Amino acid sequence: MPNLTRREFLGQASCAAVGSLGLLSTLLNLRMANSAAAQGLPAGEDYRALVCLFFAGGMDSYNLLVPAANSGTPYANYVATRGGVYDAVTNADGLALPSSSILQLAAHASDPFGFGVHPRCADDAIRPGITSLYGQGRLAFVANVGTLAERITKATYNNSPGKRPRGLYSHSDQVQQWHTSVSTESRTIGWAGLAADLLHAGNTDPRVSMNISLAGNNTWQTGRSIFNYNIGSTGSSLPSEYSSPYLTTPLVSANSRSANRTAAIDNQLQQEYQNLLDQTFVQNFRDSIEASAAFKDAFDASLLTTTFPGDANYAYPAGYTSATDPARTLGQQFKAIVRTIKVRQDLGLRRQTFFLNYGGWDHHDEVINSMDRMVDVVNRCVAAYWAALGEIGLQNNVTLYTASDFARTLTSNGAGSDHAWGGNAFVLGGAVNGGRVYGSYPDLVLNGNAVVTTRGATLPAVAVDEYFAEFALWLGVTPGQLDAVLPRIRNFYTPGPVGPLGLMKA
Numbered sequence: 001m002p003n004l005t006r007r008e009f010l011g012q013a014s015c016a017a018v019g020s021l022g023l024l025s026t027l028l029n030l031r032m033a034n035s036a037a038a039q040g041l042p043a044g045e046d047y048r049a050l051v052c053l054f055f056a057g058g059m060d061s062y063n064l065l066v067p068a069a070n071s072g073t074p075y076a077n078y079v080a081t082r083g084g085v086y087d088a089v090t091n092a093d094g095l096a097l098p099s100s101s102i103l104q105l106a107a108h109a110s111d112p113f114g115f116g117v118h119p120r121c122a123d124d125a126i127r128p129g130i131t132s133l134y135g136q137g138r139l140a141f142v143a144n145v146g147t148l149a150e151r152i153t154k155a156t157y158n159n160s161p162g163k164r165p166r167g168l169y170s171h172s173d174q175v176q177q178w179h180t181s182v183s184t185e186s187r188t189i190g191w192a193g194l195a196a197d198l199l200h201a202g203n204t205d206p207r208v209s210m211n212i213s214l215a216g217n218n219t220w221q222t223g224r225s226i227f228n229y230n231i232g233s234t235g236s237s238l239p240s241e242y243s244s245p246y247l248t249t250p251l252v253s254a255n256s257r258s259a260n261r262t263a264a265i266d267n268q269l270q271q272e273y274q275n276l277l278d279q280t281f282v283q284n285f286r287d288s289i290e291a292s293a294a295f296k297d298a299f300d301a302s303l304l305t306t307t308f309p310g311d312a313n314y315a316y317p318a319g320y321t322s323a324t325d326p327a328r329t330l331g332q333q334f335k336a337i338v339r340t341i342k343v344r345q346d347l348g349l350r351r352q353t354f355f356l357n358y359g360g361w362d363h364h365d366e367v368i369n370s371m372d373r374m375v376d377v378v379n380r381c382v383a384a385y386w387a388a389l390g391e392i393g394l395q396n397n398v399t400l401y402t403a404s405d406f407a408r409t410l411t412s413n414g415a416g417s418d419h420a421w422g423g424n425a426f427v428l429g430g431a432v433n434g435g436r437v438y439g440s441y442p443d444l445v446l447n448g449n450a451v452v453t454t455r456g457a458t459l460p461a462v463a464v465d466e467y468f469a470e471f472a473l474w475l476g477v478t479p480g481q482l483d484a485v486l487p488r489i490r491n492f493y494t495p496g497p498v499g500p501l502g503l504m505k506a
Contacts, residue, residue, distance in 0.1 A: 047344055047397045049352040050192070050471050051337060052220060053378075055404035056175070057362035060095075061423040062407060062444070063371055064121075065141050065437070068114030069099030077444045081456060083412040086368045095367060095412045106135040108436040115141070115437055120375040125315040127383040130426065134435060138386070138395075139428045140503060143439035144450070145467050146406065146422035146460030147174060147183040150491045154459060157452045169419040169457075171362075174405045179220035181465050181486045192353045193223025194485045195472050200226050202476070205348030208291050212340060214333040215357035228355065231340070233310075233332035235299035236292045298343035299336075306388035308335040309380055317376075327377040330358050334381050338388040341398060351475060361404065365416035382428065396430030399504070401471060403464075410444060410456025421452070422460035425467070431474060431505045438462070438501045462501065463492045470499040 067074035165183035167173025309331030407423025442450030
């Protein structure tokens with residue numbers, strides 16, 4: 001194939017390749033920073049990874065973590081505020097779970113009363129679910145966590161609207177604030193990205209980002225120098241119809257078009273250019289292809305015996321198959337995370353973050369039935385993920401935390417609930433001081449100090465800044481660097497070696 005001009009290359013070979021989602025991800029997101037501020041990491045592997053499971057839409061998390069049926073007044077308050085116990089025939093508008101269905105959590109000395117969880121948090125066919133993982137001390141809940149600019153009271157909320165987070169009750173604003181930790185202004189830099197700016201230099205291969213996304217570009221993993229690298233459930237992609245010479249086993253191009261496209265791209269990548277823009281483009285393109293090939297080689301070899309929803313041999317609940325199970329997409333994304341973690345040494349990675357987005361929680365109606373299906377999806381995927389981490393021996397090295405736009409109103413709008421504020425989250429990992437509920441669970445009384453609206457939005461007891469500080473410190477950000485990652489942290493906590501909640505082990 002004759003040599004192409006630069007214009008022809010950009011217009012034909014490159015643009016055709018950029019038409020591939022995989023390469024678009026690579027070119028735009030694999031922007032490494034050799035000049036990132038180095039954060040010294042201990043010698044040896046010392047691998048740690050943080051997984052964010054984001055429940056987009058606003059989970060009704062006061063039906064995830066609830067007062068236990070035997071808690072007395074707390075459960076009675078919960079039932080009354082939620083409009084009574086749901087019954088499809090007699091009380092379809094009620095949002096409270098029946099006492100007989102709530103799964104009791106193991107008691108902890110710090111509990112103000114007994115806690116329970118949604119009935120779909122039980123063990124699956126062969127693995128422990130959320131309830132059992134809590135009992136094993138591997139999982140903890142954080143109660144009533146949300147965005148805050150500073151600590152305020154109910155009176156301050158009512159009398160000083162300017163003290164509230166910017167865009168409170170707005171999906172877009174609250175998602176952004178959960179990603180950045182900053183509730184006073186709009187930002188495009190996320191706290192995990194800022195942590196990566198400090199920690200990425202501790203990885204031995206600068207080509208592969210420590211921030212891996214299963215949900216496309218996101219603010220959470222966007223730093224000043226480090227960005228997220230997008231993969232799918234089957235790993236990374238190379239340019240369309242391109243057989244990379246960097247692959248251990250190059251792809252065989254069966255037709256002349258693929259061979260010509262490969263030759264055209266390789267020809268241009270081998271040229272020497274005088275123009276700085278040309279040099280930079282070609283070097284980044286070459287590095288991106290090489291990095292994607294290295295990732296693909298490692299990922300393709302990282303097989304697991306643990307089965308996930310979506311696998312043909314997974315133990316499906318009655319009525320589900322690999323094609324119909326609503327957990328199949330999230331399950332395969334979790335599987336991709338564990339497969340990537342398994343090959344961490346091949347990719348030279350000692351610190352990583354992963355981002356998952358599970359949407360559809362904006363339940364303005366049918367909250368009971370929708371939650372029943374979706375909590376089951378989460379529970380079974382988390383069970384498989386935890387088992388797979390056990391298979392590769394890294395349960396103590398990986399921490400998963402959940403987040404959502406906000407919780408939902410305690411009161412019913414007639415079969416559903418609306419946008420609210422503070423909510424409940426859970427954290428899973430061998431480094432978690434599990435088996436307890438952190439924060440302060442509100443009394444769920446509409447005229448109480450924790451509920452700031454007549455519809456039942458709760459004033460957060462734990463700021464997202466405090467929640468995130470636990471994970472930043474655990475990843476390796478020093479107390480002295482915490483301000484650079486979480487700019488408002490001193491409004492809630494004076495950085496030190498112990499996190500603000502005591503959630504994570506040293």
